[in-house]
Amino acid sequence: MMSGRSQEIERLYHEACTRDPSERDTFLDRACAGDHSLRSEVESLVAWRQQASGFLELSEPDPATEAIPVNDEPRRPWWVWCWSIPVIVAAAGIYFVSLTAPEAVGWRLSALRDDAKPAAYRVIAIAPGSGAERAAFEVGDLIAIPQVERFAREQKQDVSFRFDVIHAGRHRTRVLTPAPKHPTIGAVLMDCDG
Amino acid sequence: MRASSSEAITQLLLAWRAGDQQALDLLVPAVHGELRRLAHRSLRRERPGHLLQTTALVNEVYLNLVDARKLTLRDRTHFFAICAKLMREILVHYARARDARKRGGGLLQIPLDESALRAPAPDGDLLDLDDALTALNAFSTRPARVVELRFFGGLTLQETADVLNVSVDTVARDWDFARTWLHRWITRSRSAGGSDPKSP
Numbered sequence: 135m136m137s138g139r140s141q142e143i144e145r146l147y148h149e150a151c152t153r154d155p156s157e158r159d160t161f162l163d164r165a166c167a168g169d170h171s172l173r174s175e176v177e178s179l180v181a182w183r184q185q186a187s188g189f190l191e192l193s194e195p196d197p198a199t200e201a202i203p204v205n206d207e208p209r210r211p212w213w214v215w216c217w218s219i220p221v222i223v224a225a226a227g228i229y230f231v232s233l234t235a236p237e238a239v240g241w242r243l244s245a246l247r248d249d250a251k252p253a254a255y256r257v258i259a260i261a262p263g264s265g266a267e268r269a270a271f272e273v274g275d276l277i278a279i280p281q282v283e284r285f286a287r288e289q290k291q292d293v294s295f296r297f298d299v300i301h302a303g304r305h306r307t308r309v310l311t312p313a314p315k316h317p318t319i320g321a322v323l324m325d326c327d328g
Numbered sequence: 329m330r331a332s333s334s335e336a337i338t339q340l341l342l343a344w345r346a347g348d349q350q351a352l353d354l355l356v357p358a359v360h361g362e363l364r365r366l367a368h369r370s371l372r373r374e375r376p377g378h379l380l381q382t383t384a385l386v387n388e389v390y391l392n393l394v395d396a397r398k399l400t401l402r403d404r405t406h407f408f409a410i411c412a413k414l415m416r417e418i419l420v421h422y423a424r425a426r427d428a429r430k431r432g433g434g435l436l437q438i439p440l441d442e443s444a445l446r447a448p449a450p451d452g453d454l455l456d457l458d459d460a461l462t463a464l465n466a467f468s469t470r471p472a473r474v475v476e477l478r479f480f481g482g483l484t485l486q487e488t489a490d491v492l493n494v495s496v497d498t499v500a501r502d503w504d505f506a507r508t509w510l511h512r513w514i515t516r517s518r519s520a521g522g523s524d525p526k527s528p
Contacts, residue, residue, distance in 0.1 A: 140467050140468045141468075144468060144471075144505055147505060147508075148501055148504075148505070151504075178512070179505075179508055179509065179512065182508050182511060182512040182515075183504070183508045185511060185515075186507045186508040186510075186511035186512070187507075189507045189510065189511040190457075190475065190478075190479055190507050190510070
């Protein structure tokens with residue numbers, strides 16, 4: 135529930151913040167029309183705004199000191215369905231594992247934004263009989279992107295991996311939701327909305 | 329989570345999105361249980377002083393509980409919105425339990441595994457934020473909800489706008505106002521030794 139008073143405080147706060155500091159006194163004089171309590175509250179909030187600028191910002195891992203967790207508690211496998219070859223494409227900050235052959239999509243790793251580019255993949259699970267064992271990857275392995283590219287190019291059969299994305303940048307990781315509007319896309323690996 | 333359970337939860341989520349409020353009543357306990365389990369696991373392995381990655385947790389709950397292939401991104405966003413409120417409750421519960429232990433509150437019953445938790449984030453900060461959010465909610469509901477969705481649910485501005493059915497600009501303004509209001513409330517509260525700063 136929001137009272138009329140609350141609404142007024144919020145409205146004046148936003149309006150005052152958009153004005154040049156030199157104009158705020160005049161603006162508040164006029165807008166508050168002698169309501170000293172209202173003016174005092176809005177002035178106080180505007181004054182606190184600067185101090186609150188970093189408040190509630192999510193702490194981001196420092197890539198220089200952030201250890202890459204390996205072999206921590208097992209996570210529930212969830213298969214990325216890479217029926218042909220894993221191809222990572224970028225679309226509006228969301229990265230997909232494609233179901234199409236690489237020649238149909240083209241290698242798009244270069245399309246990843248530099249600051250969002252993952253440093254490596256960690257293999258979380260390998261589907262039995264998927265053909266992935268030919269890569270000699272094991273669960274827990276960290277795989278650099280060039281290795282993934284090379285392996286993917288060499289494969290002629292279906293493979294199923296689950297990759298965990300290890301970030302080099304500041305961005306958070308999200309994993310694996312379908313992209314129903316894109317029929318060739320099976321799963322979102324991550325998005326980066328830092 | 330077996331496939332049948334995953335299917336059931338997926339159907340509940342779809343039903344809720346279609347307007348069936350009873351589906352939400354059935355959905356919340358399942359989500360809460362899974363979220364609590366994963367939060368507990370994550371809290372145990374977090375470094376002291378390191379803020380819990382709530383977004384990653386919520387994602388994992390989503391993956392474990394639903395058949396993501398049958399849901400749209402919008403369904404996913406609304407699922408995250410459910411998680412945000414539950415995540416806040418869970419984290420505050422843990423913080424209060426640890427706080428009580430530090431103060432020697434032997435009357436509080438804490439399961440053994442929970443008592444072994446290390447502090448993942450400054451508990452005082454989290455408890456202060458929870459109190460401040462409750463106060464902000466009494467003052468103005470939507471900015472408080474924006475903070476809950478963004479901070480505890482990890483939703484983006486756009487996702488938050490979708491959940492609240494407002495524009496992204498409105499969410500951005502609410503976020504700005506809420507951070508200022510909360511920061512002032514918490515600072516005043518600490519200066520006053522924890523008493524209600526009675527703001528505004």
